[in-house]
Every structure is written in structure tokens, then in C-alpha cells.
């Protein structure tokens with residue numbers, strides 16, 4: 001079969017996808033993208049030198065999102081996945097306006113799937129303060145959460161503690177305990193992981209909440225959406241074999257290397273991204 005006659009999915013999966021997060025949390029989305037786009041070239045920036053975003057104002061997050069997007073586009077990304085709830089809430093609109101020719105996929109707390117799953121209508125949302133305070137989140141709630149009781153839990157410091165690379169540290173466990181206690185109290189039966197760092201400590205959150213509480217992570221839904229959009233892109237190179245993912249960090253390289261080695265489950269090249 002010639003390249004031009006390759007099935008649509010073959011062309012799509014060879015597209016170059018750029019991904020960014022305030023740090024290593026978006027690797028939970030990158031893992032899902034790797035499963036859904038088996039032949040794509042995946043590029044990822046962890047903005048660990050400027051993390052966390054969750055306690056910053058919108059202007060800061062928009063500015064960092066611009067810098068990272070520009071880097072990914074320079075490296076050949078054809079589609080950008082904003083693998084950060086906080087950056088999506090603050091910046092995805094500005095990014096879309098500034099790059100009308102580029103498709104952006106954002107990440108939002110999974111309120112809709114949580115409502116579908118919940119039996120008692122009581123739902124916890126764990127996220128950063130920035131996400132919960134955003135207009136985008138308010139709109140999400142007003143369009144999808146009628147009738148449900150939402151318990152919003154801002155988790156200051158949790159993403160930062162996970163950034164250190166030890167998901168089992170005493171600090172992580174103490175924060176998980178502190179932030180799940182009010183949700184247990186509220187008798188929620190479903191909890192949305194509204195920050196891409198939290199899936200890496202999902203086992204601790206689950207243990208603290210009890211096995212009967214369901215956790216909602218949207219990484220797979222985001223990866224499916226990216227896969228759909230990728231089918232409309234002309235791949236940079238036709239039907240290339242799987243290429244090694246490339247990861248950059250604005251922070252400490254050895255932390256990224258050890259976290260990626262443990263949490264990704266596939267090979268990736270890593271390097272430092274220096275300020276332009």
C-alpha cells in the first residue's frame with residue numbers, strides 16, 4: 001500500500017501533538033495520548049520551573065501558556081493539548097484567539113461524567129484554587145450540574161507536593177488526608193480529579209475516601225478528543241514509524257527523568273528548556 005492510500009487513521013496517528021502542563025501532572029494525559037495515538041510524534045513541556053500554577057493569577061498562567069505553546073509550535077506541533085485544568089481555565093481562550101489556525105484541546109474537571117456515575121447526587125471536585133475560581137469552571141457547573149450537590153475542594157499544595165516526584169511522601173499523604181476529610185464528611189459517592197497531577201496519587205485518594213467512592217479522571221476522554229482532531233490533520237510526515245516522545249522541563253531535569261521513568265511506561269528523550 002502506498003502512503004497516499006494509507007487509511008485515515010494511519011495518517012492521523014502520525015500527526016505531531018504538543019502537550020504542556022505546569023509540571024509533571026500532564027504526564028497522566030500524555031500516557032493516555034500514547035495509547036490513543038500509537039504512531040504520533042508526542043512533544044511535552046513540564047513547566048516545573050514556574051509551577052505550581054494553581055495559586056497564581058490568570059495573567060501569569062496565560063503568559064506561561066503562551067511561552068510553552070510557542071515552543072511546541074516551533075518544534076512542529078500541529079495540535080496542542082493543554083494538559084492542565086488550571087491553564088485551560090485561564091488561557092485556552094486566549095491561545096485559540098492568538099493561533100486561529102491551530103487546534104487546542106483543553107482539560108476540564110469531569111463534572112458531566114461524574115453526574116452520570118453518581119447514585120446519590122453528591123459529588124466532590126478536587127482541583128486547584130485557580131480552576132475552581134475561574135469563569136470557565138463556573139460556566140461548566142451552570143451548564144451541567146443542575147440538581148447535583150457539588151462539594152468543591154481546593155487542594156492548595158497538593159500539586160506542588162506531587163511535583164517533587166514522590167507520590168508516597170508523608171507530605172502527599174497528609175494533604176490527601178486533609179482534603180478528602182470534608183468530602184467523606186459530605187458523603188459524596190463520586191469524586192472528580194480536577195487537576196492532572198492527582199491521578200498519580202489516585203490510590204491514596206481512593207484509600208482515604210473508601211473503595212465504594214468512584215474517582216473520575218478525564219485523561220482518556222481528552223486523548224480520544226485529540227485523536228478525533230488528529231484525523232483531520234495532514235501528518236507532517238506520512239505514516240512514519242512510532243517516534244520517541246520528547247519531553248522538556250523548565251525545572252530540574254533529573255526529577256523529570258525519574259518521574260517519567262516511573263509514571264509513563266514508555267521511552268522518552270528528556271531535556272531542559274531554557275528561557276528563549
Ligand code: DGL
Nearest residue numbers: 022052053054085086196
Ligand atoms: N496540573 C495542573 C492542573 O491540572 C495544575 C497544578 C498546578 O500547577 O497548580 O490544574
